[in-house]
Amino acid sequence: MDLRRILLNLKIARRSLVQFKWRTALAVLGVFFGTFSLIIVSNLSGSLAIKTEQEIDSLGKDLLIVRSGIVRRVGAGTPLMSGATNLTPEDARAIMDAVSSVADLSAAGYKTFPVRYGNTVLKGILVNGVEPNFQDIRNFHAQEGNFVSAQDNLDRNKVAVVGRTIVEKLFGDEDPIGKYVLISRVPFQVIGIMEEKGTDVSGADQDSQVFIPLQTFLKTLVNKTNVNNVYIQVTGSEFIPAAKADIESLLRKRHKIGPGQNDDFAVIDMKDVLALKTQAMDLITVLGRIAAAVSFIIGGLGILSIMILIVNERKLEIGIRRAVGSRKRDIILQFLIESSIISLAGGTIGVFSGALLSVILLRVLKYPFALSLTGLLVAFGASVLVGILAGIYPSKKATQFEPVDIIRT
Numbered sequence: 001m002d003l004r005r006i007l008l009n010l011k012i013a014r015r016s017l018v019q020f021k022w023r024t025a026l027a028v029l030g031v032f033f034g035t036f037s038l039i040i041v042s043n044l045s046g047s048l049a050i051k052t053e054q055e056i057d058s059l060g061k062d063l064l065i066v067r068s069g070i071v072r073r074v075g076a077g078t079p080l081m082s083g084a085t086n087l088t089p090e091d092a093r094a095i096m097d098a099v100s101s102v103a104d105l106s107a108a109g110y111k112t113f114p115v116r117y118g119n120t121v122l123k124g125i126l127v128n129g130v131e132p133n134f135q136d137i138r139n140f141h142a143q144e145g146n147f148v149s150a151q152d153n154l155d156r157n158k159v160a161v162v163g164r165t166i167v168e169k170l171f172g173d174e175d176p177i178g179k180y181v182l183i184s185r186v187p188f189q190v191i192g193i194m195e196e197k198g199t200d201v202s203g204a205d206q207d208s209q210v211f212i213p214l215q216t217f218l219k220t221l222v223n224k225t226n227v228n229n230v231y232i233q234v235t236g237s238e239f240i241p242a243a244k245a246d247i248e249s250l251l252r253k254r255h256k257i258g259p260g261q262n263d264d265f266a267v268i269d270m271k272d273v274l275a276l277k278t279q280a281m282d283l284i285t286v287l288g289r290i291a292a293a294v295s296f297i298i299g300g301l302g303i304l305s306i307m308i309l310i311v312n313e314r315k316l317e318i319g320i321r322r323a324v325g326s327r328k329r330d331i332i333l334q335f336l337i338e339s340s341i342i343s344l345a346g347g348t349i350g351v352f353s354g355a356l357l358s359v360i361l362l363r364v365l366k367y368p369f370a371l372s373l374t375g376l377l378v379a380f381g382a383s384v385l386v387g388i389l390a391g392i393y394p395s396k397k398a399t400q401f402e403p404v405d406i407i408r409t
Contacts, residue, residue, distance in 0.1 A: 023306040028346040030299025031386060034292050035350025035379045036357075041288030042375025043358035048281050050368040056271065058197060060138045062103075062237050064244055065268045066095075066230040066251070085226045086255060087265055089214075092230045094254060099246045101239040105232040106134045109217050109224075115210060116182040117170040125166065127183055127210045129217020129227075137233045140206070145177045145192030153213040156220065161192040163207035181210075184221060188212060240269055296382060299346060300390040303339050307394035311335065315401055322403040335395035336388060343387025347380050354379070 018024075068087035092107040109129040115122045128134075132150050135141045142161055152159050160181060167176050176190045188210075197206035218224055234243045244267050251257075251265050311318070318331060355371060362369055 023302075023309065024342060027299060027302035027306050027342050028349070030295060030302045031343050031346025031383050032299075032350040032353070034295035034299055034386070035347045035383045036354045037288060037295060038292035038379040038382065039351060039354030039372075039375055040358055040361075041285055041292065042372040042379070043354070043370055044361065044367075045281065045285040045288075046370035046372045046375070047362055047367040049278075050370055052278055052281070054368065055200070058139060059200075059270045060140075060231065060233065062234040062240060063137070063270050064232040064234060064240065064247070065270065066091075066232065066247060067266045067268060068226065068228050069264065069266065085224070087228070087230065087251075088226050091251060091254060092227070095230065095232065095247055095250060098250050099243055101235050101243040101246070103233045103235045104133055104137055105230055106131045106137050107214060107227045108134060108229045108231060109214060109222065109227045110229070111217075111222055113184040113221065115166065115170070117176075117179065120170050122166065122169055125208065125210060127212060127217070127221065129214040129221070130211050131214050134211070134231065137231045140197060141195055142192035143195040145190075147192055148211060148213045153215050156216045157213060158186065158188045158216060158220065159191045159212065160188040161194055161211040162190055163194045163205075163209045164196045165205055165207040166210060167193055183210065183212070186220060237271075240271075244269060292379075296386050299343070299383075300386040303342050303387055303390035304393065306342070307335060307339050307391055308397070310338065311394045311398045314398075318398050318401055319403045322401070328399040331398050332395040335398055336391045339391025339394070340384065340387040343383050343385075343390070347383025347387075350383065351376055351380050 066087065068085065089107045092105055096102055096105055108131070110126055112124045113127050115125045115127070130148060131153060132148055135147050141147070145161070147161055148159065151157070160183065162170075162176060162181070170176070170181065171179070176193065179190050180187045181190060182188075194207070194209075194211070200206050212221075214227070218227075232243070232247070234240050247267050248263070251267075252263065255264055257263060321331065355376065358371065359369075361367075
């Protein structure tokens with residue numbers, strides 16, 4: 001087909017679509033929503049996947065956590081962990097000695113206390129008693145100053161490393177290193193500031209914490225011998241299931257837990273926790289794609305209805321064009337062009353709007369930037385396909401009119 005025929009078809013298509021502008025707008029809107037939602041879902045799911053990988057890295061490499069207490073999954077208001085108090089630093093040492101796949105471990109305790117500097121008091125701050133290797137196992141390091149040292153732990157020194165949120169709320173623009181804060185009325189000297197970490201998988205602010213030597217925490221603040229957690233770094237991810245089973249078996253023996261009795265501890269593989277989060281994200285992605293598919297179907301039905309209406313309204317034009325020599329394929333192409341214009345308009349607007357809103361959402365939510373080129377191409381391709389498929393039946397119907405019968409009526 002020569003260029004003149006193509007330009008003529010485009011001119012006729014524009015004229016007919018303008019004539020039915022409201023119905024055309026509704027059909028464009030359907031395709032727009034399908035393209036728009038598909039791009040939003042693709043970009044957000046891609047960003048969340050990157051964020052999940054970052055969260056895995058931020059937790060620590062090949063990490064298992066032994067927590068004191070029984071995991072409970074009953075009614076609302078029940079704590080997730082019971083208050084068992086028999087996980088000890090000796091348990092941690094036994095794990096290190098007995099389980100060959102354990103590369104390193106660090107016992108830790110925690111409790112909330114008020115933290116005060118000058119006239120400013122922060123209530124309910126999570127204070128962690130940790131060992132020096134905590135920062136390497138948990139991949140959470142002091143960015144300024146120093147972290148808790150082995151000597152600090154041995155001498156039960158009253159020193160503290162504070163998170164960024166604590167610094168902002170207590171000290172403002174003042175340099176906190178060397179200053180003293182009161183933790184439950186006990187003075188601690190600030191020796192370091194932790195790197196900014198953001199929220200963890202549970203949504204808690206990891207920058208609103210204070211870290212002190214474990215022995216200082218146990219003897220000075222809580223006067224106990226038990227710890228809450230043991231963070232364990234396994235030699236490789238392939239050894240995690242076996243290490244978990246060995247640790248559970250060892251602790252059951254040490255805690256004298258008989259057959260059929262519940263554990264008074266829990267060994268948690270953080271990748272399992274993140275897998276649950278990934279499953280929830282996958283469900284949201286599927287629901288979003290279903291919504292996009294429904295929008296495309298609605299848009300396709302809109303294009304189909306308007307094209308049928310246009311065909312019926314233009315019987316005389318079709319008859320005259322056939323009478324003066326237009327071929328059936330010219331008529332088919334004419335209506336396919338018109339249906340494609342509708343879908344292209346909706347698809348183009350949807351692609352640009354979806355990409356723009358994705359960028360805005362990712363910035364507002366502070367998620368990693370991820371613009372899926374595949375998602376853009378699939379969404380745009382789907383919009384074009386919808387227009388072509390929706391235009392096939394009306395264009396075929398237009399060729400079934402006999403010129404003599406149309407002109408006679």
